[in-house]
Amino acid sequence: MDVRLRGDGPVDPFLGAASLFETEHDLDLPVHVRVRGNPEERTWAGHYDDRHVLNISRKAATSAMARELALHEFAHMARYEEGHPSHVQSTDEALFLALSGHSIERRRLAHCYQIANHMKDIYADDITLSVGPAGKLVTFFESQLAAAVADRPREHHHPDSRLLTGATDPDITAVNAAFALAMCDRHDLVASDHRLYDLAHAAADDAPEVDLPAFRRLFRSLAADPTESEHRKALVEATRLYAVDADGSGDGPAAAD
Known part of the structure; x- marks a missing residue:
């Protein structure tokens, strides 16, 4: 290398x-x-x-x-070289399928791209966690989620971090919490009494329109080796769950291939 x-x-x-x-x-x-x-x-x-x-x-x-961030980016590079759908498919295309016929706020559209990045991060960290220790990543999740929950801004801010950010609005903070829990679930990283669960509960309380458990299930259950169609459907589902389903049920129709 x-x-x-x-x-x-x-x-x-x-x-x-x-x-x-x-x-x-x-x-x-x-x-x-x-x-x-x-x-x-x-x-x-x-x-x-x-x-x-x-x-x-x-x-x-x-x-x-620093070492863990570099390892994470190396994993993204590996996913790109192997042609993994999460890293080579068009995010714009999937969002167009998911949002066709709907009008959403600019900030929520930006959050949809953040959700797509989370899905890329999950596949990258499946590699990262297969070769490196998980302790620092869990601590990072915890500290960043704690900062985001404590800093409940009155104005909306776009997230600008690979994982979680403070000073984000409550809706995307709840999705970020679901992402953190899903990563812990996929790799059995923490016990059920870990502080992350309390922080995620607080994030969910601040964003009642976001179905945090549904996002957690979706992120956790992403297939390790999806086809292009399977990944596109998962991204469409995640986008609709966040931007379209007003009640957060996530039961809207799947996009056609």
């Missing part, structure tokens, strides 16, 4: 992540790590014909989560 650091930043977290990743997986293309100065910039992966690019802020690159 070829990892090349671009810019001024620590090397050890990325080499450490590569060593863990290589115990079970590999990448065909080299990875260029770009450490950026903007502390608020999220960590994300770009894919090109001749390389992958891991973009990360200096703040994140020097944090206690």
Whole structure:
């Protein structure tokens, strides 16, 4: 696995992540790590014909989560190289199928993209958690969800994190809580009395129109190796559950292929 650091930043977290990743997986293309100065910039992966690019802020690159963030992005790259539907299918197409004939607020549309990203993250972290320890990820879920529940803004803010953010509105915070619980369910990460469950209950109370248990079930039950049709249907279902089903029942008709 070829990892090349671009810019001024620590090397050890990325080499450490590569060593863990290589115990079970590999990448065909080299990875260029770009450490950026903007502390608020999220960590994300770009894919090109001749390389992958891991973009990360200096703040994140020097944090206690640096190795885990890098490992997560390597997993996204692996999903992209294998042509996993979650990483190569058009999100726009699925959202168009789900929302055709409906008018929704701009903020809710932005949240639909966040939900699609959660589904990508689930498949990436299925790899991440197969090669690396889960403790820091659970702590990250807990701290970020606690911050979001404690910070109940009066105005709406778009989420800008790979997982969970503080200062988000209650609706997307509830979905984020469902995502965190679903990841714990999929990989049996926490006991039933973990604080995450109390935080998720508080998030659900703040967003009565969001069916948190339904999102948790949907995220938890995503097939490990879906067909393109299966993944499209899951994304359409998640979008409709959030943006269309006023009562949060999630029982609307499935999109046609």
